Amino acid sequence: MMPEEIIVTFFTTHHALRAERVAREENISCTLIPTPRTISADCTIALTMAPNDTAHARTVFAARNIETQEWLSINTSLHHHIKKTT
C-alpha cells in the first residue's frame, strides 16, 4: 500500500488561506500547495493533510463556516491516482 495524503480544494484563495489558519489553530498539520493541474479546482491553492486528520478537519471547517470544494485522496507515489473521498 502506497502512502496517501488528502488534498482539499477551495473556491477562492480567501477560503484556502483561512482553512490553513484554522487547521493550524487546531494543531492539524497541513501545507498549502499549488493545486495539481490534474485536479479540477477553482482555486490555484490547495491544502494537504494526512488522511487520519481528515475527520477532525472536516468537523472544524464545518464549525467555522469554511467552504471547501473537494476532498481528494492522492497516492503520494503515483500522483495521477486521485480519488474523491467521502
Place this chain on the structure above:
Amino acid sequence: MDLAYLDNAATSHPKPESVYRALDGFMRDIGASPGRSCHRLAIAAGQCVLDARERIAALFNVRDAARVVFTASCTEAINTALKGLLHPGDRVVTTSMEHNAVMRPLHTLARDRGIVLDVVPCSPRGVLDPADIRRHLASRTRALVLSHASNVTGSIQPVAEAAAIARSCGAVVIVDAAQSAGMLPVDVTGWGIGLLAFSGHKGLLGPQGIGGLVVGEGIELDTLIEGGTGSMSTNESQPTMLPDKFESGTANGPGIAGLGAGVAHVTSQGIDAVRATLATLTATILEELAATPGVTVHGPADPTRQTAVISFALAGWDVAEASRILDQHHGILTRAGVHCAPRAHATIGSLRTGGTVRVSPGLFTTVDSIRHLGHCLREMAAHPPTHDA
C-alpha cells in the same frame, strides 16, 4: 513652525508607526501578488490580506470575512453598491447630507437607468429625523442610502433606527461609513445593513488608495468591473464567490497591509476609547470657537452628536482666505469650501457663502494645537481682511 494638521476628515495623518512598518514590510519583505501564485511570498501576501479582512469583519461585526471586499476607495465601493444593486425604475431614498460619492452615481443612475430619487431633507444642524425616513419609505423603495456621519458637520445619523425602518419596508440599507469607520461603532449584522462602504485612509488609519465594501448576507450584486481573480482561471465568466467576484485585478497589497495595521491599532485602543479621545478634542475645538467673536458653527456643536468634524464661518472672512491664512501664517491645516457635498451645505445654509472652514482633528492631534487654533482665529476675527471694492 510646527504644523497643526486638522484635516483628518480628508485623510488621517500621521499614522501609527505600525502602519508605516506594515507598508514598508510588505513592499520590502513580501512584495508578491496576493491570491495568485502559490509560492511562499504569494502566500505571505495572501495572509496579510486575510488578516486585514478578518480584522475589518470583526470591527464591523460581519460574520463571514469573505463578505468584506477591498476596493480602491470608499467612492468605488459606493459605486459598486449602487450600480450593482439598482435596476431600471427602482426607487431610492437618500438624505440631503450626502457626499457627491453618493449623489453623483445616483444622478448618473437616474439619467441612465431611470431610477427615481427621493431626497429626505435633514435639519439645519444636518441631522436626519427617522420619522421622515418612515414617511419617505411609504412608497415601495429598493434602497435607502445614507451616510453614517456627515463629512461637513460631523452629524451622526440614526443609522440603526433608519435601517430598522428601511428593512421593515423591504428596502436594502446602503451605508456610507467614510466618516465613521474606525471612529464610531458599526454593527453590520446587528443593524441589518445590506451594504457598507468604508474608506481605509481616514478613521481606519491606512494609506490612501484602499477602501472596501461589506456585502451583507442575501444581497445580490452585479459587478462594476470583471477580470483576473486568481481563481476559476479556465473559465472566462466572472466567479460568483466572494470576495473574488468583486476583486478583479492585482490587489493593493501594501495598502491592505497598512490598512490591516491601522485597524489593529483601532481595535487595540478600542472603538470607545477612540471615540472618547476624538470627542474630547471636538469639545475643545467647540470651546475655542465659542470663545471667538464672529464665529458661526454649523452642525450639532455637541461632541455627543457628532464626529470630530467641525464646520464654521468667521465674520468678515471668505472661508478660503481664512483657511489660507491659517495655513500660511499659522501652520494650521484645514479645508475650506463645500467639501464635495453641495446639498449638505445647502441644508445647513452655507452654500451661498461658499461653504465653511472645516477642522477635523485626529488621534494624534494635541490640545495645544487646538488652543493655538483658537488664539489665531481670535486674532483673525479682530483683523478681518480689507478688500478694495
